[in-house]
Amino acid sequence: MASVDVRCAGLELRNPFLLASGIWGETGASLVGAWRAGAGGVITKSIGEGPRAGYPNPTVETYGTWGMLNAMGLPNPGIDEYLAEMAAARDAGAVIVGSVFAGDEAGFARLARRMSSAGVRAIELNLSCPHAEGFGTEVGSEPGQVERIVRAVTAETKLPVIAKITPNAADPAALAAAAERGGAAAVSAINTVRGLAIDVRLKRPVLSHGLGGLSGPAIKPVGLACVWQIYERVRIPIVGVGGIARAEDALEYVMAGARAVEVGTQVAFEGIDVFGRLARELGTLLDELGFARLEDAVGAAHGAPSGPGARAAG
Amino acid sequence: MASVDVRCAGLELRNPFLLASGIWGETGASLVGAWRAGAGGVITKSIGEGPRAGYPNPTVETYGTWGMLNAMGLPNPGIDEYLAEMAAARDAGAVIVGSVFAGDEAGFARLARRMSSAGVRAIELNLSCPHAEGFGTEVGSEPGQVERIVRAVTAETKLPVIAKITPNAADPAALAAAAERGGAAAVSAINTVRGLAIDVRLKRPVLSHGLGGLSGPAIKPVGLACVWQIYERVRIPIVGVGGIARAEDALEYVMAGARAVEVGTQVAFEGIDVFGRLARELGTLLDELGFARLEDAVGAAHGAPSGPGARAAG
Amino acid sequence: MRSVVRVSERVEETPSTVTLRFPYGPPAEPGQFVMLWIPGDDELPMSLSFTDGASKGVTVKSMGDTSRRIQAIRPGDAVAIRGPYGRPFPTSPGRTLVVAGGSGSAVLAPAVERVRARGGSVVVALGATQRPELLFRERFERCGATVRVATDDGSEGFHGYVTEVAATILEEGSIDAVWTCGPERMMDKVVRSAAARRVPCFGSVERHMKCALGMCDACAFGPFHVCTDGPVFDGGRLASVPEFGRFHRDPSGRRASF
Amino acid sequence: MRSVVRVSERVEETPSTVTLRFPYGPPAEPGQFVMLWIPGDDELPMSLSFTDGASKGVTVKSMGDTSRRIQAIRPGDAVAIRGPYGRPFPTSPGRTLVVAGGSGSAVLAPAVERVRARGGSVVVALGATQRPELLFRERFERCGATVRVATDDGSEGFHGYVTEVAATILEEGSIDAVWTCGPERMMDKVVRSAAARRVPCFGSVERHMKCALGMCDACAFGPFHVCTDGPVFDGGRLASVPEFGRFHRDPSGRRASF
């Protein structure tokens, strides 16, 4: 069987499938659960400096099994209480990535410092939540600001820093390039795509916050486009996120340039066993395609000859 | 039965469902066909100054019946030959909107002038195709440029000008506001969302152009978010586009702020009879919800009281 | 996935509980819950107190602001429903002891009806603060269950905790299964008594919920999620969860003691 | 929707035509086409010359650069297929006259086999520039169809256009239906002859194709789209389309005369 382990941004992953931030990551026991279910690593819920209740319900809307809209509003217990949650996950041996959000460089830096003391192997910066006033996309859609935040964080921690990029920008690859300049060890892309749902019978938006973020298979093409463009722009590794439901989806991301991937919404559609299934199916798929190691497929779709006659030439 | 006719940007539409640009609009006979099938109006394929073959095949990829990725590459016979095609549609009494694309203000202005002589009732500016080098999004993602282009066009034609906005921007509403300042009679939103698909067995992007545009139900939430934000920002009417497959989808757009809508991808999934069906179903739906006229529903989801206790208050 | 329905009937069951009935087609099992959205207001998990046929129902206890606003809903008002979600009570024949505290009857009543219809015998230990708050007493009796009452103030039946009534019944023997729903400390006691006598036991747990899809972690309960692994858990699982009877989490995920 | 398949067999049918066989499961009817993508190169519409079972096939004529590159494909090479698309030939029993010009036999052969298997009788008027280019002659004969040949150079059969052979057969009478595929001017003549004798007629048309989904308008053909309303049209529709036999459109949508 082809080997599906992979090195990415200094992390040694038994498989490329990371639990995406915001799914199952609010308690230590859930991080352990995702790890035991076979995730290659687990990313925490995005944690802030103080507790946040998030938005009132309704906070989610689903579209078949191909899409989901959410506006949770970054609920989290705050870094103080959360560090205790993480102890359990660390003791279980899970590869943990700590996700943090803040409204400015200083906040990100403080959170990264605290997270670094908690046994995480890397820090992911949420620069991309599309529906939280003062956070996420609002601090992550301008390259200069992305660079400043990443720089402030890398000054505070020795851990690899992963900048999570928004697709809600004219040029997401420019944001990735800014993160690279700021010293990021990797970028992850994408967070959810800004969206809205209206209930015509109730004549109002479904989500209490109005605007939310679209996730699931519907956004896979959007995530792939971002990863593709980022790969042509930066040299640091890329973590692909968005709509991964099958091993084939993950391999699309890898061939577009990702070294690892994150899985979120599919956990809601299928349950946590998705991680075991994906890792198994990826091995089989790589065998079928003649790859000995997942790493050999990274970026494989770039530079394929094309255009009339390419096949003869290539 | 509730009345589904609507006035939008000076157009009198028998129903709000316009044929979206790029679908069925390359020949006069097809424009007539869509009109006869019951469309409220028909928008032409985006036409340029000279003929363009577009990109080589493959140019489309589908996802079930909820999504489609395309990179046609703006094929069109050029304005000279196209004016002859339009004569037939005009003679059949169709309400025609002429869509044009160009690389700069001058090109847009010249095309708009020529289109205006062809019996169209309005001009739609394609400022938003996500996959054509030098056109579309490349000239439509900066507010200043959008304003200049719209201004140049409104100086050349007395017809209402509709600026078609890209979702591939940090703040699409700012682009709509720029179009309004430039003198647009309306904005339409959205064009396709930048996306990519890879065939893992062939280890290459599916579309010959690599990047393409996502359309169909997958992007409805994205379009709704844009229309919602634009409605809160401009006073000119909005034409909603993206993922409309059912009358309910159209009404979501209307409640988000649109006065009319465009239907594209669903034509591929269902055939041109979609227009007759949508118009009928919309009447029934409005009756069920107690609206006497579609116009009464425009923007109805804005300002609905919400938050704890809102129901008691409202 | 959501359906907008109009409430067809409103019944004041006790001074503090109100049942709302509404047409909702999807099939449901006793023990499952729906997410009930009051337009412009909160969306909350509510167990189905009526699960059969197309006229479903929930029975809401007045707790805080939101539940009071739900109780203010009148026939004709629109609400949105999604679900049903979660795992139901396993209804096996035999003799079942049902321990209901306060509004716990809401979720237990349809389960009792179901097992009675299948020929099982049921004894319900029904507890409340006082006599008028005894929820669904007639409903239990109508379907042929034996009801044994406890009130905190002694205004009817046993004067004291329903757990004591339940313990007595268990001691009498010949109970094949125990179901319980009520305050968590109460359920904790029931789970222990059942375990002591090696009688299978199932309890329905409440936690703050947001997605109801097993994704957001709001309803985390040890290694489980109440929305997908519960709300009905077997006694073994309940006893294994450190927070059972001890703490729950607020909407931010912080721990809060019972 | 696409499947990547490996070509299992390559047969040189005539000096200018090559058949590629490949495993492809989706059921297909004679007359339908697939979109065949050569990785890194063009994607083209190709009628299925073998429609039954899991081993499908296309028969490609060398026209320009792309078709020559398709012919260069060898067994083991990967291609991507989507479809089948479009409307098939209506195979009704009775006596069918099939008028095949050049590579037209590619789409007609499976239709002839199908109608023969259902007990219909078939006479094929088969035309080619010269004898070695007579495509699928044995295949027609093997399934029990009568073949009448015409060649432009007289190297076999009637010396002249196949339309003249067809007209003779039509005059002989007792033809219930006519099918045709070949150059459009040829089909135009066949459609007229059939109409003159009030015999139902169906012809398969080619136009530039991109989406094959009835959306992009590339294959517009009067008020129709070849990809969804065709490629097989009845004679009435064909005669009603002003461009039939006169012009097609290039990839930009510009008109180009035949």
Ligand SMILES: Cc1cc2nc3c(=O)[nH]c(=O)nc-3n(C[C@H](O)[C@H](O)[C@H](O)COP(=O)(O)OP(=O)(O)OC[C@H]3O[C@@H](n4cnc5c(N)ncnc54)[C@H](O)[C@@H]3O)c2cc1C
């Ligand atoms: C599976 C399940 C089934 C339930 N079934 C019933 C039922 O049949 N009848 C009934 O009356 N109640 C039921 N509840 C409880 C109900 O959802 C509310 O928690 C309760 O109505 C609190 O009302 P309140 O908001 O007015 O109280 P408040 O005083 O406003 O809040 C008190 C507490 O209610 C809880 N609460 C608020 N929102 C939620 C939420 N989204 N999810 C869970 N708890 C929340 C919180 O713990 C909060 O601290 C159920 C809960 C769950 C999880």
Ligand SMILES: Cc1cc2nc3c(=O)[nH]c(=O)nc-3n(C[C@H](O)[C@H](O)[C@H](O)COP(=O)(O)OP(=O)(O)OC[C@H]3O[C@@H](n4cnc5c(N)ncnc54)[C@H](O)[C@@H]3O)c2cc1C
């Ligand atoms: C429904 C349908 C069924 C067909 N079935 C067959 C078949 O069974 N066997 C066969 O040999 N050919 C078939 N063709 C024609 C085939 O698709 C090509 O048009 C032909 O192979 C031209 O080859 P070329 O590109 O080498 O020619 P070139 O000289 O490179 O181009 C000549 C012409 O080919 C046509 N062409 C190029 N691309 C396309 C395209 N995407 N769609 C349609 N035409 C195109 C154009 O009209 C072009 O001008 C079919 C076409 C259609 C529409």
Ligand SMILES: Cc1cc2nc3c(=O)[nH]c(=O)nc-3n(C[C@H](O)[C@H](O)[C@H](O)COP(=O)(O)O)c2cc1C
């Ligand atoms: C319910 C939910 C909550 C999320 N919360 C966070 C979060 O706290 N921080 C973050 O960076 N991303 C968050 N995301 C985004 C996901 O991590 C991921 O980027 C996105 O959902 C796309 O992946 P998917 O299609 O696999 O879900 C959340 C997504 C969902 C659906």
Ligand SMILES: Cc1cc2nc3c(=O)[nH]c(=O)nc-3n(C[C@H](O)[C@H](O)[C@H](O)COP(=O)(O)O)c2cc1C
């Ligand atoms: C095949 C195809 C071609 C398109 N061509 C154009 C075009 O030429 N000009 C334009 O403004 N939009 C074009 N679009 C975008 C559509 O007009 C529409 O904005 C988009 O598809 C979203 O709507 P839908 O989901 O209903 O398809 C095209 C879309 C598709 C699918």
Ligand code: FES
């Ligand atoms: S409510 Fe979200 S996981 Fe249970």
Ligand code: FES
């Ligand atoms: S090929 Fe696109 S409409 Fe026929």
